[in-house]
Amino acid sequence: MINYTIKRIFEVIPVLLIVSLIVFSVMHLLPGDPTLLMLAGAEGGSIPQERLDELRIIMGLNKPLYEQYYNFISNAISGDLGTSIRLRTPVTEILLQKFPYTIKLSLLGLMIAIFLGVVIGLVAALFKDTWLDHFSMTFSLIGVSMPIYWLGLLLILFFSINLNIFPSSGATGWKSIVLPALTLGFVSAGVISRLLRSSLLEVLNEDYIRTAKGKGLTDKIILIKHALKNAMIPVITILGLQFGNMLAGAVVTETVFSRPGLGRLVVNGILWKDYPLVQGTVLFIACIYVFVNLFVDISYYWFDPRIKLK
Amino acid sequence: MLSYRNKRLIRKFTRKRIIIYGSVLAVLVVLSLFAPYFAPYDPIQISMEGRKSPNLDHIFGTDRLGRDILSRIIYGTKYSLSIGIMSVSIGLIFGTTMGVLSAYYGGLVDTIIMRFIDALLAFPGILLALVVIAVLGPGLFNVMLAVGISTVPEYARLARGKVLSVMQLEYIEAIHSIGGSNIRVILKHILPNISAPITILATLQVGNAILVGSGLSFLGMGAQPPTPEWGLMTAEGRSFMSQAWWISTFPGIAILITVISINQFGDGLREAIDPYLKE
Numbered sequence: 223m224i225n226y227t228i229k230r231i232f233e234v235i236p237v238l239l240i241v242s243l244i245v246f247s248v249m250h251l252l253p254g255d256p257t258l259l260m261l262a263g264a265e266g267g268s269i270p271q272e273r274l275d276e277l278r279i280i281m282g283l284n285k286p287l288y289e290q291y292y293n294f295i296s297n298a299i300s301g302d303l304g305t306s307i308r309l310r311t312p313v314t315e316i317l318l319q320k321f322p323y324t325i326k327l328s329l330l331g332l333m334i335a336i337f338l339g340v341v342i343g344l345v346a347a348l349f350k351d352t353w354l355d356h357f358s359m360t361f362s363l364i365g366v367s368m369p370i371y372w373l374g375l376l377l378i379l380f381f382s383i384n385l386n387i388f389p390s391s392g393a394t395g396w397k398s399i400v401l402p403a404l405t406l407g408f409v410s411a412g413v414i415s416r417l418l419r420s421s422l423l424e425v426l427n428e429d430y431i432r433t434a435k436g437k438g439l440t441d442k443i444i445l446i447k448h449a450l451k452n453a454m455i456p457v458i459t460i461l462g463l464q465f466g467n468m469l470a471g472a473v474v475t476e477t478v479f480s481r482p483g484l485g486r487l488v489v490n491g492i493l494w495k496d497y498p499l500v501q502g503t504v505l506f507i508a509c510i511y512v513f514v515n516l517f518v519d520i521s522y523y524w525f526d527p528r529i530k531l532k
Numbered sequence: 533m534l535s536y537r538n539k540r541l542i543r544k545f546t547r548k549r550i551i552i553y554g555s556v557l558a559v560l561v562v563l564s565l566f567a568p569y570f571a572p573y574d575p576i577q578i579s580m581e582g583r584k585s586p587n588l589d590h591i592f593g594t595d596r597l598g599r600d601i602l603s604r605i606i607y608g609t610k611y612s613l614s615i616g617i618m619s620v621s622i623g624l625i626f627g628t629t630m631g632v633l634s635a636y637y638g639g640l641v642d643t644i645i646m647r648f649i650d651a652l653l654a655f656p657g658i659l660l661a662l663v664v665i666a667v668l669g670p671g672l673f674n675v676m677l678a679v680g681i682s683t684v685p686e687y688a689r690l691a692r693g694k695v696l697s698v699m700q701l702e703y704i705e706a707i708h709s710i711g712g713s714n715i716r717v718i719l720k721h722i723l724p725n726i727s728a729p730i731t732i733l734a735t736l737q738v739g740n741a742i743l744v745g746s747g748l749s750f751l752g753m754g755a756q757p758p759t760p761e762w763g764l765m766t767a768e769g770r771s772f773m774s775q776a777w778w779i780s781t782f783p784g785i786a787i788l789i790t791v792i793s794i795n796q797f798g799d800g801l802r803e804a805i806d807p808y809l810k811e
Contacts, residue, residue: 233647240651244663251667367791369743371750372766372784375773383774420732456729459693463686466656473658474747478770488659489751492666500666508654515653522693 227520234516238509239295245505246294249497250287256497257283263495264308277307281498303502308494313502316487321506323393324483327402327475328468334407335464339414339457346415347422347453348445358415365412370471374405374478391480402479406471410464417460422453455522462518466511549800556793564610573600575607575760583776593778595768601778604760605786611761612790615676615745616738622680623741624734627687632726634688635695636718646692653685658744665753672761675754679741690733694726735798739791746787762787 249256257277261269278284281304282293297303303313339362346358381401382390388401425431426449434444473485484503491500563570573590579598586593592601634645655663664678698704699722707717746763748754755761757768762783769779 233650236647237650237654240647241654244651244655248663248667253669363792363795364788367739367743367788367795369746369750369763369766369784369787369791371747371763372780372787375766375770375780375784379773379777416732456693459689463653463656466653466659470657470659473662474751477751488662489753492662493752497666500663504655504659504663507656507659511656512650512654515650 223524226523230516230519234512237512241508241512242295242298242505243291245501245508246291248501248504249283252497257281259495260307260497298505303505304498306491306496306499308496308499313498316499317484317502317506320483320487323481324469324472324476324485327399327406327472327481327483328465330399330403331406331410331468331471332461332465334403335410335414335468336461338407338411340418341415342411343415343418343422343457344450346419347426350423359419362412362415365408365410366416367412368409370405370409371474371478373408374401374475377401377405378479393481393483398479398481402475402481405475405478406468409471410467413460413464414457418453418457421456422449425449425453428452458518458522462515465514469507469511547800547804549796550804553793553797553800556789557797560609560613560790560793563606564613567607567610571600571603571606573603575599575604576758583772583779585776586778592782593776595765595779596772596776599758601765601782604765605762605783608760608762608765608783608786609790611672611755611759612742612746612787615672615679616742616794618676619680619683619741619745620734620738622677623683623687623737624730627684628691628730630684631688631691631693632695632718632722635692635699636714636722645688649685649688652681653689655682657682658747661744661748662753665748670753670756672749672755672759675745675748678748679744682744683737683741686733686737687730690729691726694729695722698722698725731798731801735795735801738798739794742787742791742794 252259255274257274258269261273261277282290285293301314303317305312306316309316342358342362346355346362349355378390378401381388387397389395389398390401392398431444431448434448439448469484471485472483473488475481476483476485477489484507487503488500488507491497491503567575577599579594581594581598583596583598584590584594590600590602592605594600595604630645630649634642634649652660660682661675661678664681665674668674668677704717704721707721712721745754746761746766749761749763750767752767755764757764765783766780766787769776769781769783772779
């Protein structure tokens with residue numbers, strides 16, 4: 223267990239290197255001159271050659287690729303992700319300012335998703351083929367089938383425009399986070415409940431459950447000690463992904479609710495062609511997500527010791 | 533154990549579900565192929581009459597440029613279906629192959645494949661798609677490619693996890709000991725065992741791909757105006773939610789119905805092919 227944990231932690235290093243290489247490549251795979259694209263995106267109009275050359279030198283784009291990549295990595299490690307072309311501010315500064323908004327939204331969304339998902343999935347599996355099962359599954363089906371931005375708009379229409387209970391935009395006060403978090407959580411709850419139901423039903427068919435019943439254990443103990451722990455394996459695998467979906471869902475949710483955050487930063491960065499901003503934000507989100515996945519993998523191993531990696 | 537009667541009931545329900553949602557999907561496919569015959573108006577033609585609420589001439593109303601929303605939705609069917617099918621094909625084929633090979637052969641193969649997958653996985657959902665879009669630029673085809681690439685890791689991880697579990701089972705060892713080749717073991721004994729969860733994921737993914745694809749269009753990264761793409765149409769009505777709810781609402785319902793039908797159809801298929809339910 224400890225060996226596996228240490229091994230996984232070391233495995234993160236090459237992953238981060240590949241991630242940084244992919245992010246680094248963004249600017250070099252662009253069709254056309256990145257400096258021209260960026261300055262045209264930020265300032266518009268025709269850009270004099272001197273300005274392009276100047277930016278190329280400032281960003282180190284005149285150096286050989288391996289040197290650029292080395293600088294990119296070493297600067298990133300020391301916390302320097304370059305400067306936003308459009309906002310003329312260090313990217314790290316912008317990220318630190320926006321990060322709290324996104325993490326709050328993602329965590330609250332995930333909590334809503336887990337709570338709703340586990341309750342609905344459990345009820346559906348335990349009352350299989352009853353109206354409760356059908357009701358729960360219809361609810362989760364709508365959850366997984368609904369466009370997240372559309373759900374956000376409907377919530378705005380209902381709770382902000384018609385009832386005037388929650389604000390439709392902004393990030394001031396606790397009320398402003400309710401609708402975005404519900405939007406994020408509802409969609410993931412559908413995924414979690416479907417998966418928990420199907421895996422619980424599969425597990426309940428296993429021989430060891432029959433053995434447990436044969437031993438005379440109560441249904442409650444069988445469910446909690448034998449079935450749920452095994453049925454949660456696929457759910458836990460997908461929880462890491464779901465947290466990622468929260469971070470990614472924030473891209474859309476923050477736009478719908480006009481909330482500040484990392485997601486909107488990526489979208490604006492792409493629309494502005496502000497590549498240092500896009501690279502920095504994407505790298506930052508990816509790093510957070512890598513560490514969440516690391517944690518999920520370790521707990522996955524803990525839940526299912528049958529999986530001994532070669 | 534299920535009685536014979538119950539088994540028949542399940543089969544019947546399954547068949548009914550496949551038929552109902554299969555029919556909805558068939559209608560959508562027909563609409564997408566023959567949109568000009570079904571749409572009452574031109575989806576792009578601007579009308580001087582401007583925005584109108586649902587009425588007898590325009591049952592879903594018109595948008596701010598006076599374009600008939602029903603016609604735009606009918607024309608938009610093909611965009612959503614193509615995004616779903618194209619991107620899932622890309623994800624399923626590449627992802628499952630990588631996951632199975634990784635778990636089955638282990639060692640260096642596993643390390644290389646999984647590090648690459650982990651690197652792709654480090655970009656959650658729409659973010660990887662956005663990275664691809666940042667490079668390729670906005671556009672419908674780029675969205676399909678971007679969404680497809682972004683789903684590869686999920687198939688790979690799921691397939692790998694399931695194969696690792698299956699490989700612990702004694703019969704795999706038994707087949708090896710009687711001389712079963714690797715390809716035979718993978719195709720005949722491992723794939724059928726992991727097909728149920730992969731099918732569920734693929735089912736969710738066709739719908740999911742449509743959702744992500746339309747989401748990218750909503751953000752302005754996919755289809756561009758005046759294309760009648762559902763995500764883009766929803767975005768166009770966003771600023772008028774309080775005065776003209778229909779502009780965003782009907783395209784959203786179209787997406788919801790399409791994705792529900794795909795999910796239900798896939799679930800019906802799963803119940804028909806799932807070995808546990810056949811027992």
